Amino acid sequence: MTATAEREAAAAPLPRPAWGRHLVAVAVLAVVLVPLPLVLPAAQQSVAVRVLVFAILAIGWNVMSGFGGMFSFGHAAYFGLGAYVSVWLLVERGISPWIGMLVGMVVAGAFAALIGFLALRYRLKGAYFALATFAFAEMLRLIAINSDLVNRAVGYNVPLRSEPSWAYMQFEPGSANYFWIALALTVVALVVTILFLRSRQGRFTVAVRDDEDAAAALGIPVMRTKLITIALSGAITSVAGTFYVQYYFFVDPDVAFGNSVSIQAILPAVIGGVATIWGPVIGAAVLGPLNDVTATVLRNPPPALDFLQGRAGLDVVLYALLLILIVLLLPQGVYGAIRDRVQRRRAGRRPA
């Protein structure tokens, strides 16, 4: 049997967690990206902002489902709450979206904890847990559609202001401020994630994910740890929702709570690497433009493929194929694969 050999190999030293290095990397990333909007044309800039929104969404998902090991298929609920709470406060009460963002985080975090409590209380796991989270997100969507309180299916438009305003997070179209705000929010989300993972609470989260019984036996309150993780995850994701509305100026129940949002929370993390700090960011950077790339390639195909031009649906076919391939070939995600590779190198072993 090779099992022993594999074990020996796997027991190769793990690098000590390098929180400091991660934080430095975040800082470097921020500094490198700050001038980006000055060189990017407007359309690409809006793709860049979209990438950052996806990244925040996925960073949030990753906290709960990656590091916490509780697979959520309903992050649309928290995204949507972040969007709706802030836009409701803005439109109905004239309250700044910055405050709305904070309120949205609290509401989404609390709702996430409530769902988590129910699902965990009834010991749901794996696919069942995922389907329960999905059901709650759908219920929010259906309730919003038929609720006068939030304008039913019509949703909300963000009122245009005559003057750009930091207080109301509204600037001229194509303003670099949007990118910078999104970047800042992403950086904060990353830093919060890193600090959380480094903290006692974060260590507990990972321990509980790896083995609940052992964690409990060592004195870690399992339920509380999970709920804190879930609430943090919901709060981070809600920020993406708040920013989304301020950037796209419009939200309705499908945009906010539709299951495509839940999928968009999972996609970047899986593509980039689940349960890694950088996975969601890398995944978002790959996926965000992928749609546009496939569309562009097919809009102006190389001469040999000219016959494909204008075939509706083809861009999505290509996108779907790439998606399947990436997930199949890089099950650990882009970052996960690179990390494993580096670690193996470091261990002085070449892959078999």
Added chain:
Amino acid sequence: MTLLEVESVSKSFRGLRAVDDVSFTVEEGSILGIIGPNGAGKTTLFNLVAGALPPDTGSVRLAGTDVTGAKPHRISHAGMARTFQLMKPFGSLSVLENVAVARMAAGASRRRAPAEAADVVDRVGLTRWRDARSEGLPTAGLKRLELARALASRPRVLLLDEVLAGLVPAERTPVMELLETLRRDDGITLVFVEHIMAAVMRLSDSVLVLDQGRVLTSGEPHQVTQDPRVIEAYLGEEPTVAGP
């Protein structure tokens, strides 16, 4: 002083009485060995005592406080630690981190935990594996890791579920010596389930024999092994002296 008092606890699974009216007490600083054939209910008994399962009836008192049916983490905070027969490492973490988490769970700060954990790692003889990913450890390493994590929570009572099983004889001696120092130098009270009779004979102050969920007998190690009922219960099970 009586540290741990278990009073007529019972537990059934779908009509099957896994643990049936079991009582015993453990004095502070003593070592209790629990033996019994496969399926005797030893692990279930541990789960009942450590809070992993609530007992159907009966009570568990730790240092005079009733902890019956309390959540495992509360019992841990009250001073009882346990290891698992099927090792349960935090697989994605290194050995040191595993132990550091246990230190933190017992209240150590994030800064101090690693240094304190390193001491425990050294003490159980895992220094060589300190930075290894725990899920890749060989069995002997995992057994020691279980022990290290339990120790890291600085318990008054330590429940050990077959810490010697799966070790070759040469590996057993240092672990047994370690257990002896734990009692002698740290004053930790030990309750352990073990199949390896040599270890039971060497370590225990007293022995509890379980069979089919009930207490068959208890007493000094030498008395117990002479008991014909014990011999009968073990008949055809496995040799009374050597381990598997």
Added chain:
Amino acid sequence: MTRPTTAHGAPAEDGGAVTAADPATDTPVAATGGRAWWRGAVGRTALVLLLAVLAVALAYWRSGSGVVVSQAVVTGILIGGVYGLVAMGLTLIFGVLDIVNFAHGAFLAVALYVTVEMTGRFGVHPYLALLVAVPVMFLLGAAVQRGILSFSIGQPLENQLLITLGLALLIDNLLLLVFGPNPRSVALPGDSGVEILGAVATVSRLLAFGVALVLAALLYLLLQRTRLGTAIRAVAANDTGAQLVGIDTRRIYMLTFAIGTACAGAAGVLVSPLVTIEPTTGELFNIIAFVVVVLGGMGNVVGALVGGLLIGLTEQLGALYLPGQSPLLAVFVVFVLVLFLRPQGLFGSKA
């Protein structure tokens, strides 16, 4: 799903108890047999029937019209049959391969287009398309499992989910490419309304319902009475164990997925006269089918049928209780309640 940790060895001496107390980890498969199960099933059936009667009475009280309520019940049962039909293949796949297969609706859409082509090109009776759709879908399923999904075995749940979502996207848009976006339809010759218990239903719905029953019976027999079925159940219950007794699990995975997809094919043909056929039509059924699968207990084909009926009724009667709310809301409420109170499904055994 927790991240992969150490593979645990053989069962503990007496330590299995902790996990056995956790219902969500059980993997019941079609009627695991045993008298106790039967008694429980009968009891639960009685309970469900009682609840159903109560629901109908309440609906009557809310709407005040007997005709409306009886129509709701008849429609609910007939739609429920369709839901059950669609969910049957899905529940097999879910139970055996442990995959949340979001491409199931897309497979169904393929069968819809097969039916369109058969009736359109050759003018045959729509149900004759079964002869083509079922084997074609069987082969397609086998190919997809071997060619794509088999590589994802052992990967975490979210990876498998994304792969099936990608597949759904792929199939939908291939259909769009090949058949264009215009809606198609299939007419069942001689389809007309029939009166039952003061309510009306179309022949096509009644037939779909009848075939759903037949299909459920066939699947049940396949699972219970054939060697293949025994092997499938063994793999569902414990794949390592099945491997140890010499079952080729890879083959069983492929065959199960193929059978599940063939069921989607049969369902596609049967619902073709009932729906407007567009590339995205299959997606309509996905969500409901998952709800039905959980309700019936995963891997349980009879449960899927009963679950389908319950959801059909919930949807119809729910619309009467909560006018102005989406009927889906009632469906999700029932779904969440079942998840919480009986995660192994209404008819799953507790192992």
Added chain:
Amino acid sequence: MRKRWTPALAVALPVVLAACGGSAPPGATGSDEGGGTGDTIVIGSLHPLSGAAAADGQQMDNGAQLAVDAINEAGGIESLGGAQLELASADTQGAPEVGQSEAQRLIQEGAVALVGTYQSAVSQNVAATAERNQVPFVIDVSSADEILQQGYTYTFRLQPSAEVLGQRGAEYLAQVSEAAGAPAQTVAVLHEQGPFGTAITESFRAQAEQLGMTVGEVITYDAANVSDFTTQITTVQESGADVLMVAGYYRDGVLVANAVQTVGPELDAVYGVANGAFDTPQFPGEVGAAGEGVFDANYRLDITNPETQELAELYEQTHGDQMRTAAVLSHEAVRVVADALERAGDTDPAALRDAIAETQLESLMAQSGPIAFTETGENENATPILMQVLDGNVRQVYPEEYAETPPVYPAPPGL
């Protein structure tokens, strides 16, 4: 497991590269098409070319392209030296954020105006984008009233608003039923629960009640999931209504017609308002006898107009498909932009906007006058007309000036 590495990298690399390429400044693609410079003027066309609404989206894109071709053939924009038009088509996939970034891209690539988009949620987004970039946006199809209630100055809409649709729908019903000597008294409503169905219903109900009709049972449904309407139709039957008003989309419209045939309620008419099914050419074919006699009050291409007939023929020749009304609206949207370019003699967005605001353009639609925009940007002469399925064909039946044939009323289901 480990062997997967190399191929994986091989796949990942091009993807990452492609991704980088996508967010880099536009290379050849953007500048070649170059907007207002030189002899070509780019108009952006945003429609759902894939996804659930692809059928309409593709028709609309085709319609817009036909307009561009016709204008170019006729010599382009004369006041700009015969400048040729070019249509830059983009797929919104029916998703608001895709619509937004595609709009942004088209504007950046030099589009002088945008036309689109079909889904109201997408149009809301594109309208905000257009407004903030000060590029004119002519909505061909999207009914939500809210879009033009935001005070936008760069957004115009060709199709009648939900409000107008609902109002006229109620008026036509009252007039036609009274003329037939069987005035509609109690109307039951079945509408999809989205903003579209809700808005139509609200304005219909208000007008109907003013005209002395009673709106009784109002039933909503979720268009994305509904699969049978027999219960709802039975409820309508029991409510004793004599007309059933239906506001919804294609798939659900078909299901309603089938359910009405199955249940057979005693109704004087099944009456759609802006229904996505009842006036489409596919509808009578799909539902057969169940569609006979069904009304729909909706905006409509005017088939009595010879120019419209010509366009319909051309469309069928070019695309082998029957032209839908939505395609005509996209066609018109392009014509509005071209006409404004001609009058402004300038591609400057502000000048173009002002020119669009003063549009007076004959329409191929059944309209109560030429295309002209109100202060808020609504097409003031846009109006629905009444259609009815007769002998397996959708016919224009009311008001008289657009009628191909008089309406048949009452028209009980299964006529």
